Amino acid sequence: MIESTPVSVDVLVVRFDPGERTVLLGVAPRAAAPFQGKLALPGVLLRVGERLREASTRAVVTKLGLSSEALSGTGQLTTFDEPSRDPRGPTLSIALWATATSSGEGVRWYRLDAVPPLAFDHDRIVADCRPLLANRLWRDVEFTAGLMGNGFTTAQALDVTEALTGERPYPANLGRTMERVPGLRRTAEHAAALPKGGRPPSLWRWD
Incomplete structure (x- = not known):
C-alpha cells in the first residue's frame, strides 16, 4: 500500500x-x-x-x-x-x-x-x-486591501512597497500604479495635519 x-x-x-x-x-x-x-x-x-x-x-x-x-x-x-x-x-x-x-x-x-x-x-x-x-501588492486586491486597510496615504503606500520589494519607488510612478487598481481611488479627504505644519496628505480609499 x-x-x-x-x-x-x-x-x-x-x-x-x-x-x-x-x-x-x-x-x-x-x-x-x-x-x-x-x-x-x-x-x-x-x-x-x-x-x-x-x-x-x-x-x-x-x-x-x-x-x-x-x-x-x-x-x-x-x-x-x-x-x-x-x-x-x-x-x-x-x-x-x-x-x-x-x-x-x-x-x-x-x-x-x-x-x-x-x-x-x-x-x-x-x-x-x-x-x-x-x-x-497592487495586483491582488484582497491582499493589498488587507494589508493597507481602508484609508492610507501615498507615503504609507511607499513604505509598504519598499518593505516588500526592498526598493522605494518614485511617488509619481506608484501613484499611477495605484490609480489602475480596481476599486481604489484617491479621495478629497486628508490625513491629520502634520506636526510641523504643511499640507496634510490626501487619503486613498477602497470603494
Whole structure:
C-alpha cells in the first residue's frame, strides 16, 4: 500500500505598522518538539476535508493566538516539497499569506529583512515568499486591501512597497500604479495635519 505524504499549511502573517513604517511578519515559539521553543511560522497539518483557508485560520488562531476576526484576508502562495524539511518525516508544505489588523499578545513581530532564524525550513519559506508577496501588492486586491486597510496615504503606500520589494519607488510612478487598481481611488479627504505644519496628505480609499 502506498503511504500518503502529510500536508502542512504554513502561514506568513503580515501587517503594516504605521508607527514603524514597515511591514511586519508574525512568528511565535513552538510549544512542542521538534524545535520546541524555537520561533516558527504558524503551521498545522491539513485535516481530511479541510480547506486551505480554514487550515490557515486555524494555524493563526492556535499558534499565534490571534482571533479570526483579526485576519483581513488570506490566500495561497506556493508549495515546498524538500523531503528533509521536517525531521519527523517527509511532508509537503503549502505556504499561505494572511493579513492581520491587530498585533495580538503572544505574537512576535519582525521586519521582513530582520526575521531571526526559524524552525524547519521556514527561513527559506520567508525568503522565497517575500517576492511573491511583493508581486501581489497592487495586483491582488484582497491582499493589498488587507494589508493597507481602508484609508492610507501615498507615503504609507511607499513604505509598504519598499518593505516588500526592498526598493522605494518614485511617488509619481506608484501613484499611477495605484490609480489602475480596481476599486481604489484617491479621495478629497486628508490625513491629520502634520506636526510641523504643511499640507496634510490626501487619503486613498477602497470603494
